Amino acid sequence: MMVANHKHAFSQILDPARVLDDPSSLHDYGRDRTRVHEPAPSLVLFPKTTEEVVRIAEYCARERLPIVPSGGRTGYAGAAVAAHGEVVVSMGKMDRILGIDLESGCVEVEAGAILENVQHAVAETGMYLPLDFAARGSAQIGGCIATNAGGLKVIKYGMTRELVLGLEAVFGRGQVLRLNTSLHKNNSGYDLKQFLVGAEGTLGIVTRATMQIVPQPKRLNVGLIALSRLADTPPVLKEARLRSLDLTAAEFFTGACLEAVMAHLPQMRSPFPIRYPCYLLIEIDEGEHDGQLTAFLEHVSGIPGIEDATVATSPQSFRELWALRENISESIGTLGLVHKNDIAVPVSSMPAFVGALESLVRERYRGLDVLLFGHIGDGNVHVNVIDRTSKDAAGFETRVEELDTALCELIQSYNGSISAEHGIGLLKKRLLHLQRDPVQIELMKAIKHTFDPANIFNPGKIVDW
Amino acid sequence: MMVANHKHAFSQILDPARVLDDPSSLHDYGRDRTRVHEPAPSLVLFPKTTEEVVRIAEYCARERLPIVPSGGRTGYAGAAVAAHGEVVVSMGKMDRILGIDLESGCVEVEAGAILENVQHAVAETGMYLPLDFAARGSAQIGGCIATNAGGLKVIKYGMTRELVLGLEAVFGRGQVLRLNTSLHKNNSGYDLKQFLVGAEGTLGIVTRATMQIVPQPKRLNVGLIALSRLADTPPVLKEARLRSLDLTAAEFFTGACLEAVMAHLPQMRSPFPIRYPCYLLIEIDEGEHDGQLTAFLEHVSGIPGIEDATVATSPQSFRELWALRENISESIGTLGLVHKNDIAVPVSSMPAFVGALESLVRERYRGLDVLLFGHIGDGNVHVNVIDRTSKDAAGFETRVEELDTALCELIQSYNGSISAEHGIGLLKKRLLHLQRDPVQIELMKAIKHTFDPANIFNPGKIVDW
Numbered sequence: 001m002m003v004a005n006h007k008h009a010f011s012q013i014l015d016p017a018r019v020l021d022d023p024s025s026l027h028d029y030g031r032d033r034t035r036v037h038e039p040a041p042s043l044v045l046f047p048k049t050t051e052e053v054v055r056i057a058e059y060c061a062r063e064r065l066p067i068v069p070s071g072g073r074t075g076y077a078g079a080a081v082a083a084h085g086e087v088v089v090s091m092g093k094m095d096r097i098l099g100i101d102l103e104s105g106c107v108e109v110e111a112g113a114i115l116e117n118v119q120h121a122v123a124e125t126g127m128y129l130p131l132d133f134a135a136r137g138s139a140q141i142g143g144c145i146a147t148n149a150g151g152l153k154v155i156k157y158g159m160t161r162e163l164v165l166g167l168e169a170v171f172g173r174g175q176v177l178r179l180n181t182s183l184h185k186n187n188s189g190y191d192l193k194q195f196l197v198g199a200e201g202t203l204g205i206v207t208r209a210t211m212q213i214v215p216q217p218k219r220l221n222v223g224l225i226a227l228s229r230l231a232d233t234p235p236v237l238k239e240a241r242l243r244s245l246d247l248t249a250a251e252f253f254t255g256a257c258l259e260a261v262m263a264h265l266p267q268m269r270s271p272f273p274i275r276y277p278c279y280l281l282i283e284i285d286e287g288e289h290d291g292q293l294t295a296f297l298e299h300v301s302g303i304p305g306i307e308d309a310t311v312a313t314s315p316q317s318f319r320e321l322w323a324l325r326e327n328i329s330e331s332i333g334t335l336g337l338v339h340k341n342d343i344a345v346p347v348s349s350m351p352a353f354v355g356a357l358e359s360l361v362r363e364r365y366r367g368l369d370v371l372l373f374g375h376i377g378d379g380n381v382h383v384n385v386i387d388r389t390s391k392d393a394a395g396f397e398t399r400v401e402e403l404d405t406a407l408c409e410l411i412q413s414y415n416g417s418i419s420a421e422h423g424i425g426l427l428k429k430r431l432l433h434l435q436r437d438p439v440q441i442e443l444m445k446a447i448k449h450t451f452d453p454a455n456i457f458n459p460g461k462i463v464d465w
Numbered sequence: 466m467m468v469a470n471h472k473h474a475f476s477q478i479l480d481p482a483r484v485l486d487d488p489s490s491l492h493d494y495g496r497d498r499t500r501v502h503e504p505a506p507s508l509v510l511f512p513k514t515t516e517e518v519v520r521i522a523e524y525c526a527r528e529r530l531p532i533v534p535s536g537g538r539t540g541y542a543g544a545a546v547a548a549h550g551e552v553v554v555s556m557g558k559m560d561r562i563l564g565i566d567l568e569s570g571c572v573e574v575e576a577g578a579i580l581e582n583v584q585h586a587v588a589e590t591g592m593y594l595p596l597d598f599a600a601r602g603s604a605q606i607g608g609c610i611a612t613n614a615g616g617l618k619v620i621k622y623g624m625t626r627e628l629v630l631g632l633e634a635v636f637g638r639g640q641v642l643r644l645n646t647s648l649h650k651n652n653s654g655y656d657l658k659q660f661l662v663g664a665e666g667t668l669g670i671v672t673r674a675t676m677q678i679v680p681q682p683k684r685l686n687v688g689l690i691a692l693s694r695l696a697d698t699p700p701v702l703k704e705a706r707l708r709s710l711d712l713t714a715a716e717f718f719t720g721a722c723l724e725a726v727m728a729h730l731p732q733m734r735s736p737f738p739i740r741y742p743c744y745l746l747i748e749i750d751e752g753e754h755d756g757q758l759t760a761f762l763e764h765v766s767g768i769p770g771i772e773d774a775t776v777a778t779s780p781q782s783f784r785e786l787w788a789l790r791e792n793i794s795e796s797i798g799t800l801g802l803v804h805k806n807d808i809a810v811p812v813s814s815m816p817a818f819v820g821a822l823e824s825l826v827r828e829r830y831r832g833l834d835v836l837l838f839g840h841i842g843d844g845n846v847h848v849n850v851i852d853r854t855s856k857d858a859a860g861f862e863t864r865v866e867e868l869d870t871a872l873c874e875l876i877q878s879y880n881g882s883i884s885a886e887h888g889i890g891l892l893k894k895r896l897l898h899l900q901r902d903p904v905q906i907e908l909m910k911a912i913k914h915t916f917d918p919a920n921i922f923n924p925g926k927i928v929d930w
Binding site: 436 | 883
């Protein structure tokens with residue numbers, strides 16, 4: 001059937017003003033933050049109610065018309081890309097915050113609610129939504145759930161999955177799942193909401209969610225440790241746990257990352273008089289007990305690789321230390337051609353893995369630099385491969401594609417993850433077999449078929465179903 | 466085929482000394498803590514390796530011989546009952562603790578490892594496994610995972626699900642899933658381990674697990690608040706969250722529960738000079754900040770229903786306050802015929818729900834008492850229905866079966882859970898339709914069929930597949 005017919009049909013379901021096919025909308029809503037695939041959806045729909053989503057799904061199941069569920073489009077894996085005439089179903093007009101229940105400890109929202117708006121609404125009540133990452137101003141809760149978003153607070157509060165208490169989702173041929181509400185405990189049969197979390201829109205569309213909220217941190221403090229080698233970070237983390245520090249972040253970056261930040265933002269103050277091979281930023285909630293972080297840094301100063309350390313002494317120095325970490329991604333972007341990977345290995349394997357990675361690149365990819373930073377407390381590192389001199393973007397892409405394969409093989413040998421936070425989407429599909437054996441991939445396909453017999457929800461993402 | 470033939474076949478797979486059919490073993494391994502169904506397995510098998518579990522499953526799939534996966538048999542829902550000639554596969558001889566990784570924050574165990582043994586091994590390293598409940602001395606990690614066990618520490622650390630990092634399981638016709646290892650982040654396709662957690666053995670047998678371990682609490686303190694009515698507990702919990710207390714437990718019990726404890730254990734010291742309608746026990750980690758709990762109790766003393774409060778002043782009074790809560794279940798058992806339900810409603814609905822429940826019993830079940838206690842911080846309450854005078858156990862069972870239906874209908878109207886921690890198993894199967902609509906039950910059946918096409922894993926539990 002022609003696009004015009006579909007448009008007409010959807011205009012019976014939705015206000016026609018919420019059925020778009022102008023080139024600008026198709027372009028904007030047909031992609032996420034990746035730039036590998038050319039966006040080419042056929043239509044963009046903006047439902048306002050779950051009932052409208054149901055009717056869209058019913059129609060698409062009848063017509064075998066593929067749907068790309070769409071949130072804030074801040075993803076890095078291409079899961080929200082519509083490159084083959086799909087219908088984009090944007091949740092952007094289902095963005096209400098439905099209620100906050102302080103006694104039960106939860107906030108209920110429509111899936112299109114923007115993360116930052118929900119954070120603010122919760123903060124106004126005196127509570128805290130412990131989900132936070134750089135794209136907070138655009139990312140939607142439904143997208144956070146579909147990608148099981150991580151971010152800056154995982155070390156203390158877990159991934160998005162651990163914050164989802166209840167879900168409403170449309171799946172199959174337009175059936176609705178209403179799963180749990182605000183209950184923290186409900187062992188009555190399979191926990192079906194777990195299937196939707198992290199499924200990247202391939203099992204259905206999340207339309208509402210109830211998220212756990214928690215007490216606000218009491219008083220955060222941050223310190224920066226300079227180390228002569230990465231191998232000394234796991235022992236520091238181990239000591240932090242053994243001392244029962246209330247760790248709220250443990251971020252790591254190499255000296256090359258700091259150099260990039262200082263070059264890009266020369267007004268920033270260098271944390272130490274000289275440069276070191278790597279840095280570990282530790283944030284803890286000191287509560288009422290001032291000086292805890294200073295005492296800890298003194299305690300670990302005997303670990304051989306620890307060269308120096310500094311603790312924030314004011315709100316300004318707190319922000320300055322965090323700014324070193326937060327400006328890495330942007331600063332690296334100015335160095336040349338950049339290719340990003342978001343991977344994880346067990347924390348205890350991190351030093352050996354990084355050593356092997358650096359050897360691999362030095363030996364087989366001359367001219368490329370590896371800049372590493374990330375959430376080391378979770379074993380999660382962003383691997384940035386950089387060509388500082390070449391202008392040949394296509395040649396670079398070919399090289400890093402080959403390097404990605406070698407990287408993922410290396411990750412496999414360290415029992416790591418080829419995608420710690422970002423998901424598989426389109427971009428890591430070809431490498432999934434390095435993470436998942438045939439038994440697992442067959443099982444994933446069977447589950448997909450169970451939830452989505454018409455194969456309308458984000459087909460072609462994660463694997464070819 | 467005859468049992469003798471199966472016995473012969475399994476004796477080719479396992480050392481024959483680990484293939485049992487003596488009446489005592491069949492009786493002991495054919496049941497959990499429930500006493501509703503008569504145990505009647507055909508054989509009890511004790512594999513020692515995953516490979517042996519694989520070969521057992523392959524054989525059972527070929528012969529369509531149902532398996533009951535079996536842990537410490539401490540469940541309260543009948544999920545580990547073998548009442549129809551099933552083969553019990555006990556994990557009791559796969560009980561090794563394989564390793565503790567302090568840098569990655571995890572412990573790896575075989576599924577049959579006993580919870581208390583794992584707790585101790587972790588504690589010896591200076592870390593903490595935050596999974597704890599009364600059956601710790603018998604319960605096995607695999608059973609904790611299969612039932613998504615809760616317990617005393619959920620309010621701070623979550624259910625078992627949130628502690629499972631990696632899993633190995635045998636499913637289908639003997640395939641093995643090796644899912645994640647010690648990674649805290651791994652967004653590469655569906656998180657298949659979530660499907661096994663809480664599935665009560667219906668999707669396969671967990672053979673190994675990697676569990677998250679966390680820093681030990683610094684210094685716990687406990688207080689007991691006396692209230693004139695239940696309705697005042699949610700505001701106290703709300704205040705605790707708004708003051709960012711590090712809540713590690715929030716337990717509640719009615720005056721009748723305390724009376725039962727004092728009658729059963731007259732040597733125990735009464736916490737207050739007079740009796741009150743209900744009590745709220747609050748445990749927090751005070752860290753370095755002595756007096757936090759006392760300050761909080763002063764802060765909430767203005768809430769109208771708060772009658773009195775006391776804080777532990779020594780290790781002994783800490784234990785004494787906890788003993789009031791911990792002895793309830795045993796003490797209630799001495800009062801007469803007892804029927805237990807483990808349910809949840811949103812914390813904010815708890816007062817209205819309890820009011821409605823008490824009216825229901827008063828009006829329609831004359832002669833029965835309701836005694837309530839439980840993990841109110843999670844919205845989880847144990848509903849104990851008691852007949853203090855009758856000796857007619859059969860008549861009592863008939864009455865409480867009818868009452869259970871009315872109770873679950875009431876729970877449904879409050880968006881609650883008919884089984885917060887214990888699962889569905891055999892005992893709550895007939896009530897599952899009050900929790901799950903037909904769409905959800907059909908989806909659960911389809912998932913069961915996907916994982917277990919031969920229908921050999923715990924058939925007849927949760928629903929009739």
